[in-house]
Amino acid sequence: MIPFNRTALLAATTALLAIPGTPAYAQDGGFRDCLQNIKAEAIRQGVPGAVADRAFQGLTPDQKVVDLDSRQPEFSLTYGKYVGNAVTPDRIAKGQQKMAQYRSLLDAIGREYGVPPQYLVAFWGMETNYGAYLGDFQVVRSVATLACMTKRTAFFSNETVQALKILASNGMTSQQMRGSWAGAMGNMQFMPSTFVKYGVDRDGNGRIDLWNSMPDAFASAANFLRGIGFRPGLPSSDEIVLPRNFPLDQADTTVEKPVRTWAAMGVKRANGQPLPVSDEPASITLPAGWRGPAFILYPNFKAVMNWNRSTLYALSIGILAQQIAGGPAVAQSPPDDDQPLSHDAVIDMQKRLARLGFYSDEPDGLLGPKTRSAVRLFQKQIGLPADGHPTPEVVQRLAQAAR
Numbered sequence: 309m310i311p312f313n314r315t316a317l318l319a320a321t322t323a324l325l326a327i328p329g330t331p332a333y334a335q336d337g338g339f340r341d342c343l344q345n346i347k348a349e350a351i352r353q354g355v356p357g358a359v360a361d362r363a364f365q366g367l368t369p370d371q372k373v374v375d376l377d378s379r380q381p382e383f384s385l386t387y388g389k390y391v392g393n394a395v396t397p398d399r400i401a402k403g404q405q406k407m408a409q410y411r412s413l414l415d416a417i418g419r420e421y422g423v424p425p426q427y428l429v430a431f432w433g434m435e436t437n438y439g440a441y442l443g444d445f446q447v448v449r450s451v452a453t454l455a456c457m458t459k460r461t462a463f464f465s466n467e468t469v470q471a472l473k474i475l476a477s478n479g480m481t482s483q484q485m486r487g488s489w490a491g492a493m494g495n496m497q498f499m500p501s502t503f504v505k506y507g508v509d510r511d512g513n514g515r516i517d518l519w520n521s522m523p524d525a526f527a528s529a530a531n532f533l534r535g536i537g538f539r540p541g542l543p544s545s546d547e548i549v550l551p552r553n554f555p556l557d558q559a560d561t562t563v564e565k566p567v568r569t570w571a572a573m574g575v576k577r578a579n580g581q582p583l584p585v586s587d588e589p590a591s592i593t594l595p596a597g598w599r600g601p602a603f604i605l606y607p608n609f610k611a612v613m614n615w616n617r618s619t620l621y622a623l624s625i626g627i628l629a630q631q632i633a634g635g636p637a638v639a640q641s642p643p644d645d646d647q648p649l650s651h652d653a654v655i656d657m658q659k660r661l662a663r664l665g666f667y668s669d670e671p672d673g674l675l676g677p678k679t680r681s682a683v684r685l686f687q688k689q690i691g692l693p694a695d696g697h698p699t700p701e702v703v704q705r706l707a708q709a710a711r
Contacts (some may be wrong), residue, residue, distance in 0.1 A: 342456035387595035388642035394624035403632035421530035422540035430629035443488040451491040470500035494518025506532040537611035545626035547578035596642035597697030660710035
């Protein structure tokens, strides 16, 4: 499953690498001028001019990429729908087959990098369904189009420079470098900047091949995970059961306590076993509200989020990895009436919450932590369980309270 928004990868760092002058070229619509500006920066960073010339020769914007970039999903997926699509019996079975097939390689990489094999296989399954969907867009054309034809000029100008570096160092052609519409490529869907920084030539043939070499793909993924904070020890998440009268306002990703503190509050694993004895900070989330499953999020959850800035994606990775390794499925089902909210519906909800004094940010249509906190305050006011989850009842009551 190629994530919709791969541009979030390392956005905080790559945004600092803005190429002087590029935004003006992009705003003026001068695609060729924009490419020349990117070429100048690439040469400054060591890319041979001939490599850039070959990559940019006859290059035109890809209108399909522009269209895909501007297309936003009307509805956000619920926990049940997202995880149901991501963690399927077929994906679990294939993951177990792949882990058995590459067991010796995965074990060796696991020992070297401290990343359990089931996580590497889970990322592979989530990103490309184990190599079945690598994407067929020309990466250089995609990132150059996004650099010169959209507002995210700085990010994608840098990605284009990094793509040119890959062409130069790997002896590839633009035709060979293919991936998703947003420039993510290979079995693990690395953006060019991630490829350059974390790519590993595991098979020792002198080039990094994330398309055809599973040693390179697995080692690069492990290297990336360690680089973005994954540490040996705890998993990324565990399903849990909460004790009676648990304060639901504590089930929030902004609230962290040592694992042993949650255990002292009566939190247990879903199978009734105690939580790990650990002083590591952790938070608790209820992705489908208090009637659905609960999860404790360990520090490695943040590393998974650094791969893809989606809570549901990160939960799916943990759930899939656990079941690939032979662990249990999620015990608690989400409620049947949990329905997705449209972008416009969330904006309307944010405006009504603001009218009641619970929300102060600009409405953006995103159901993020601040919106959930505002929902929680409204739930407390009307005497509902304050889990921050906008159920159909909450939405209806809000519409009545803030006409």
